[in-house]
Amino acid sequence: MPWYLYLALKQLFPTGRRFPFFTAISILGVSLGVAVLIISSSVMGGFGHKIREMTVDTQGDVQVRGDGLIADPAAVQAQLMKIPGVLATTPFAEGAVMVIFNLKPQFPGMQGIDVNHITNVIPLQQYVHGGALAALDDDSIILGSQLAISLGARVGDTVEVYTPLAFEKLKMSKGDEVLLPRQLRVVGYFEFGHQALDGSVALVPLRAMQNLYGLGRAVHGINLKIAPGLDADAMADRINAALPASLHLRARSWIEINQDFLFVLQFERNMMFFLLMFIVVVAAFSVTSSLLISVVRKTREIGLLGALGAKPRQVAACFCFQGFFIGVCGTMVGLGLGFGVLHFRDDIVHVFTKLTQSEAALLRFYQFSHLPAYTDPAYLVATIIGSIGISTLAGLLPAWRAAKLKPVEALRSE
Amino acid sequence: MSEPILSARRLSKSYVSGDRRIEVLCGVDLEIAAGESVSIRGESGSGKSTLLNLLSGLDSPDGGELAWAGASVHVDARAKFLGMVFQSFYLIPEIDALANVLMAARMIGAPGAVERARAKELIARVGLAERATHLPAQLSGGERQRVAVARALMNSPKLILADEPTGNLDERTGDAVIELLLGLCRDTATALALVTHNASHAAKTRRQLMLTAGSLA
Structure with missing residues (x-):
């Protein structure tokens, strides 16, 4: 091992002595920064991952739409199924409706789904609660959980549905006809964990939606499932x-x-990562300051190294490597700390919500009882390289100061 | 006299203090033969340490010529050619006595079994075999200086420059260190240039020089 590496290690971790205070504080600063980066990027990644999962679960991997309606969906589905990589298809129709229950109106989007085949593309059954997807027939409806709460409707209740087509017919009849709503029985709720969907979407069978909108056999689009591992784009x-x-x-x-x-x-996520990286930068300033003090304190030793034959660049390397080692140790401790906190995240959230009495609010707003976490390898590598790199850079200024010292003056210093 | 291992001709050095130029050394001539011991005495501020800094290549002269073993001075050769002993010991506090001795060998390459054995032997020869694993803070002043002497001899240098090595020691310990230094240099045929205030220490060297008014006599 070159002497400057050896001495850098010995100055950080001296022989036969306990962990030096300055080394401990410097390592702790970097590790806290790394831990916060790992925890926040993993939790953000977890949420992102969940949202992506939910998006694929509600839309399928690929969606086919036309300029207008798809008049013969069965023929298009047959063509799609011939394409290698397409595993399943399911048609859908959609449109805005007015749903009334107990004189409370709501204006959700209504999706008509092929009840028999949708689960080949979208795992809808795992999101349906308080009923079953199989119970959905032409006279029933599944409401988003938040929509059901807004309406005050429960499973077994009957809601009234008005479509633009009904209003159009009423207008054309010039008052000769009476507007009667379609009455649909609530057979379940779905909950994707996404406010926008759970609060403003209702599901009915495709045929019911085609009738409500007067589409005949036409649909608005077809959702596709592709083979695992294939790139959706x-x-x-x-x-x-x-x-x-x-x-x-x-x-x-x-x-x-x-x-x-x-x-x-x-x-x-990138902005949060960038901003939290400043914690490591602040920690690096404390490393710089500690190493600068060390250079001043060890001026005569630096002079001695010169007298023993050390070159200025080797003296610089000795202090630069101290920054590097602090970065490596701080990053390792920070990774341990970060992954430790992530491992016990649910317990920590549980304790925190108990203390702040915010458990119910958390469930209501975030719809999770299990805090998601996903550590993106790219962020992990960026955290490791970033924190070690910044810590090494923190050693540059002290290294430059040490290299600039002339041995003869350093030895004379008081 | 055998071939000089150190040859200095008309070395001069001056410092600027305010608007005054102080001539510290004015044309110093010095030759030290292999294995020879030379003492340099002089009053405080006479330029003894400045001369040693020039001879060690740590500082550059304003004028004159300096050669180590017939070759011009080069910083890369210092670790092998020279061993230095200072008044303030200058041991590295984070490593033990043996590692301090071995540090001189580290400067010229990774130490192997031979170097480790030599460091142990030197530590034993300076009488600190039992304290080899002690940190400098756990050693007395005399013991620290003995470690510094062992370190100076580690790379088997041709010349040892000792700058008032007993300045921080009591008389008895100082005498012991000088005896040790002279004995080791004699045994290893290493030349010694000893800067000292102490006349009795100077008398123990083969040649005694006085630095007066910037010149050696």
């Missing part, structure tokens, strides 16, 4: 290339459909 391109242009259909991946939302998620 590449698959959408392949489908677009395979579909005849005369059909005027376009396939879009879930990533493309939600690109603005996904961009915001990623941007938010």
Whole structure:
């Protein structure tokens, strides 16, 4: 081992002595920064991962839509199924409706789904509570959990549904007809854990939706499931290339459909990572300050090293490596601390919510009892390289000061 | 006299203090033969340490020539050619006595079994075998200086420059250190340039020089 590496290690961890205070404080500063980075990026990643999972679960991997309605969905589905990589398809129709229960109106979007085949594409059954997806027939409806709460409707209640088509018919009849709503029985709730969906979507069978909107056999689009491991964007391109242009259909991946939302998620996460990296930068300043004090304190030793034959760049390396070692140790301790906190995150959240009496609010607003966490390898690598790099840079100024000292003057210093 | 291992001709050095230039050394001539011991005495401020700094290559002269074993002075050669002993010992406080001795060997490459054995032997020869694993803070002044002497001899240098090595020691301990230093230099045929205030210590060297008014006599 070169002497400057050896001495850097010995100055941080002296022989036969307990952990030096300055080393402990410097390492602690870096490790706290690393731990906060790991915890926050993993929890943010966990939420992001959940949201992505939920998005795929509600939309499928790829969605095919036309300029208008798809008049013969069965023929299009048959063509789609011939494309390698497409595992399943399910058509849907959608539109805004007015739902009334006990004179309380709500204006959700209504999705008509193919009850028999939707689970091949979207694992809807795992999100349905208080009933079953199989119970959905032409006279029933499944409400989003928040929508049901807003309406005050429970399973077994009957809600009234008005569609724009009904209003159109009423207008055309010039008052000769009476507007009668469609009465649908609530057979369950679904809860995706996303306020926007749970509060403003209701599900009915595809045929019921086609009747309500007067679509005949037509649908608005087809959701697709693709083979695991395939890239959704590449698959959408392949489908677009395979579909005849005369059909005027376009396939879009879930990533493309939600690109603005996904961009915001990623941007938010990157910004948080960037801002939290400043904790490591602040810790690095304390490393710089400690090492500068060390250079002043060890001026005569630095002079001695020169007298023993050390070159200025080797003296600089000795202090630079101290910054590096503090970075390595701080990062390792920080990773341990961070992953330790992540391991016990649910217990920590539980204790915190008990203390602040905010358990109910947490469940209401975030719909989780288990705090999600996902450590993105890219963020992990960036955290490790960033914190070690910044700590090493923190040693540069002291290293430069030490290298600048002339041995003869250093030895004379008081 | 055999071939000089250190040759200084007309070395001069001056410092600027305010608007005054102080001539510290004015044309110093000095030759030290292999294995020879030389003492340099002089009053405080006479330039003894300045001369030693020039001879060790730690400082550059304003004028004159200096050669180590017939070759011009080069910083890369210092670790092998020279051993230095200082008044203030300058041991590295974070490592034990043996590691301090071995530090001189580390400067010229990773120490192997041979170097470790030599460091142990030197520690034993300075009478500190039992204290080899002690940190400098656990040693007395005399013991620290003995470690510094062992460190100076570690790379088997041709010349040892000792700058008032007994200045921080009591008389008895100082005498013992000087005896040890002279004895080791004699045994290993290492030349010694000893800067000292102490006349009795100076008398123990083969040649005694006085630095007066910037010149050696």
